Amino acid sequence: MTLDKNFDPAAIEARWYAHWEQSGQFRPERGDAEPFTIVNPPPNVTGSLHIGHALDNTLQDIIIRHERMKGKDALWVVGMDHAGIATQMVVERQMNERGEKRTDYSREDFVEKVWEWKEESGGAITGQLRRLGCSMDWSNERFTMDEGMNAAVLKVFVDLYNDGLIYRDKRLVNWDPALKTAISDLEVETRDVKGGFWHFKYPLADGVKLDNGQDYIEVATTRPETMLADMAVAVHPSDERYQSVIGKEIEQPITGRRFRIVADEHADPELGSGAVKITPGHDFNDFEVGKRAGFAAAEMLNMFDAEANVCQTEDGLIPDEYIGLHRFKRDGVDGARELVVQRMKELGFLIPHVTKSKDGETVEHDAEPRTIATPFGDRGGVVIEPWLTDQWYVDAKTLAQPAIEAVKSGAIEIVPKTWEKTYFNWMENIQPWCVSRQLWWGHRIPAWYGPKAFSPEEKLSPHWPDLSFDVSDDFATANSTLLNDEVFVSESEEDALAQASIYYSDRIGSREIVVVENRLSAMKVILSGELDLKKTIPIWRDSDVLDTWFSSALWPFATLGWPRDLVEESVSGEPVEPRLSNEKHPSTSSGLTAKPGSDLARHYPNDLLISGFDILFFWDARMAMQGIQFMKEVPWKRLYLHGLVRAEDGSKMSKSKGNVVDPLGLIDEYGADALRFFMAAMESQGRDIKMDDKRVEGYRNFATKLWNASRFCEANGIGASKTLHAPDAALPVNRWIISEVTETLASLDKALGDLRFDAAANTIYHFTWDRFCDWYLELIKPLLQGEDKAAADETRAVAGWVLDQIIVMLHPFMPFITEELWHSMAAETGGREYDLIVAKWPEPKAAVDKDAKAEVDWLIRLISAVRAAKVELNIAPGTKMTAHVRDGDDSLKDRIARQSAALDRVGRLESVSFDPAPEGANAQIVIDGATYVLPLAGAIDVDAEKARLGKALEASQKEAKSLSGRLSNPNFVEKAKPEAVEKARADLADKEAEAERLQAALARLG
Known part of the structure; x- marks a missing residue:
């Protein structure tokens, strides 16, 4: 056998992930296929994987793997956010530990140290996302401070300024x-x-x-x-x-x-x-x-x-x-x-x-x-x-209007729909967005300042330079753009100098323009006489940086090559240079479109965004505003908002409470597949998830169940299927399981299409565990071990095909174990030609066989009823029994004849007769109108069993009566702790159900 006896997640996870990544399996390279695109919420470069990341990225990976297997050109954009405040705090804290502070360095030197930290220590979360199994396009990993993103940020700022949508104002912040x-x-x-x-x-x-x-x-x-x-x-x-x-x-x-x-x-x-x-x-x-x-x-x-x-x-x-x-x-x-x-x-x-x-x-x-x-x-x-300060603001109210209409018109679908009301309420009452931050790490605002010039007569403002305000610290000098300063907004210092030269020459004649560090520096060189305003004018750059969310708002299009891949609609392939003017001009995005064949043209708009509801306004709404403004299309067609992962008691996780769950610890203990399946099974359209280690352990057991089922198949000559479509089948049990695959696939596709992750996970779980492992494999054992070679060969072909379908359908949820089984099950037949990650999604091409379904469903209900009767009557499970049928017709006789081997081997019914049952105690089961009488002589001591059941029934009824009395007492219900009342109600329901079961068992004994 190629499969080890025990399933060990750790042994396969690192090996398969490295293989997928190194072989380029995450790259969208199906140029003739329909594209499908997701961008991930870029985690902070300072961050590490927390349980919320695990949920968010698991859901995205399920969708991207599903779409990839459906043959689409699937792209999952990955990257990190530079996290302005958080990153600067980390680096400054390290400096403080060395007895240093930020202001010991020049701005440029400090920023260089941040970049060094980023290369050495930042981005640990990317390795952790790999451990989770995220099939992201790492070959095109982005960073909100990389060269391409920086170009996009500068262009967006300048264009918004030129369109009057970014402005400087004095407001409270x-x-x-x-x-x-x-x-x-x-x-x-x-x-x-x-x-x-x-x-x-x-x-x-x-x-x-x-x-x-x-x-x-x-x-x-x-x-x-x-x-x-x-x-x-x-x-x-x-x-x-x-x-x-x-x-x-x-x-x-x-x-x-x-x-x-x-x-x-x-x-x-x-x-x-x-x-x-x-x-x-x-x-x-x-x-x-x-x-x-x-x-x-x-x-x-x-x-x-x-x-x-x-x-x-x-x-x-x-x-x-x-x-x-x-x-x-x-x-x-x-x-x-x-x-x-x-x-x-x-x-x-x-x-x-x-x-x-x-x-x-x-x-x-x-x-x-x-x-x-x-x-x-x-x-x-x-x-x-x-605090009252001068800051840069985005006119969010104007940008919000098209984003509101996009949701109202259905251009953006919010799932679940209940979040629309919250979205509209915030967007319709949105305030100006303050986008400037007084930091050194981040996208520096592309604005330069100089003395305001009025006319040739007045030369420069009579109030400039003005030392009446506090210039004692870096913030004051950065924040001193008063009415007496002129602003030049541009993507480059060269253009800013050109703008300033035009501005001053138009008003006070030609001057040399020089760049100084800040406003205070300009005043010093003027007052010291080093600079003569009649010959030279100083300008200086704004020292503020942009809010981190400003750059991440551009994520759906800037990561795809915007603005690099913009061309004029009428001149394909030729980029358009931004115009230079001393006055505001329309944004240079006007009249431009994505270059044909580029990632931007192919993957924008994105198909889906998955995010926590807690960043709906931090990120999602801002992407909607900026995407529509600059691409004239919505950034994504659907927005799925999931809930939060909470502690087991429903409280919010926090370090102070000590209830934070480390997903990496769960992966170490149970495997990534088990954690992923837990996340999917518990995600119910936006409702918060309660963390439950026992459920994660249960899904590890599910993986083990599949592993053992595969080993059973391998031991019985069942290997990988060689057909995408269902094989021909004559036997009812095989026609039944093919029908089950067809129905399961339809339910699974619908659930994933509706973004019902819980329904999707439960669909494949119950088919795998209940229908395939617990029933199908049991029902076919007599066929595999019987003398009918044709029946055995058909069954092996069908079983191998069904196991393949399970492995494929389960892959988006549990990628590691399924990839391992995909290859292992084919080892004895020469292996697979391709990896499971790029295999085709199932296409059974088989109709549901109603007759086969009816017959096997009857068989399962009959065997289940026999087993339940044995449990109720305290009969050992392996005890062989006989059955006598009343009210059965000829079609039932044919069924019983066809299924005699399964009834004997699985149901432990050594004979099923249509003759009258012998006199004496018996148990009776009714299935589809026919009564199956099970003689009990020799199986149990009927009188002793009646006594046992009667005693147990009396005890259950007594406890139920006591609990009912307690719950009828207003003092208990109103004064006891809610959890105590809830437990009493649950106990009452259990005792009532137990009494009902015992009464049924007594009734069986007559």
């Missing part, structure tokens, strides 16, 4: 003071934090009083430190308490700043005093109130630097004692919050929170204790600060 960069809403996680709710008096200016004679307005806040940048107090327009003071001024006690009381519906009259302090530079709601009150973003006060330490506002009104303090208490040192509360209390403007002690005495507290939902950066781990 989620600022991470630990990382010193803006992050997106999607990278903010909310945690409940114990905090306080402080109440303060804000005195009315100029002797103004409320109608009740009060000379102050009460405001309450959870962030007292921000009062240093307050710019208004808001009250509801209909709040009668404040009608007389709307438009009047407050004089803030600490800063002395005077500001107006404004009417705005943001203030809730039912909440507290109904008055709200407004800090538009440090609160998202206040920002909108400030805009409605007439404040331009440039006028809004910013009281924090990049590390969330207090800095002076433009009006210079923050007292010196606050400057440099951190916003919160840190390392035992009071921060701005503590000092603000202390000073307001000293000034008599703190309204204490009053409670009663246990003794009934009045107790005053500075603040009312509150649990506050607080935003934290998911990577930096500190409280996010809403």
